[in-house]
Amino acid sequence: MNQINPLHIGALLLVLILFLFFKLSGIKEELVEAKQEYKVSKKLAVNVSSLKSVYENKTKTQEAIERILRQSSLKSVNFNLKKEKKSIKISSKSMDAQALNSFMGKILNGSYNISLLKIKKLNQTTASLEMEIIW
Numbered sequence: 119m120n121q122i123n124p125l126h127i128g129a130l131l132l133v134l135i136l137f138l139f140f141k142l143s144g145i146k147e148e149l150v151e152a153k154q155e156y157k158v159s160k161k162l163a164v165n166v167s168s169l170k171s172v173y174e175n176k177t178k179t180q181e182a183i184e185r186i187l188r189q190s191s192l193k194s195v196n197f198n199l200k201k202e203k204k205s206i207k208i209s210s211k212s213m214d215a216q217a218l219n220s221f222m223g224k225i226l227n228g229s230y231n232i233s234l235l236k237i238k239k240l241n242q243t244t245a246s247l248e249m250e251i252i253w
Contacts, residue, residue, distance in 0.1 A: 173231045183251065187208075204252055205253070209248045236249070
């Protein structure tokens with residue numbers, strides 16, 4: 119009797135179908151996870167792209183800072199402005215509190231990438247400032 123029993127073939131096919139069914143369900147779960155990760159990555163890419171367009175514009179940032187420094191409330195302050203390839207450094211040895219408040223209000227309400235900010239109180243009415251804005 120060298121013939122294969124048809125029940126053995128049927129059982130083999132049934133085991134093969136069950137194995138493929140479990141593998142398929144595992145792959146479906148991986149596909150759902152990959153879709154969720156894709157949505158998160160896409161949202162992150164859009165956010166990074168929009169932030170890049172806001173923070174990377176060198177000329178717009180320089181013009182805005184120069185416009186802020188020309189304000190009439192800041193005329194009495196002696197700012198030292200140092201432009202570098204990837205940043206601009208603003209410093210002042212001494213400025214009154216009102217000018218400091220005006221300056222910080224303008225800077226912090228704008229969209230600038232501030233990498234360094236040091237404000238040191240010299241006395242009740244004056245302070246020194248050191249700031250670096252990068253693009």
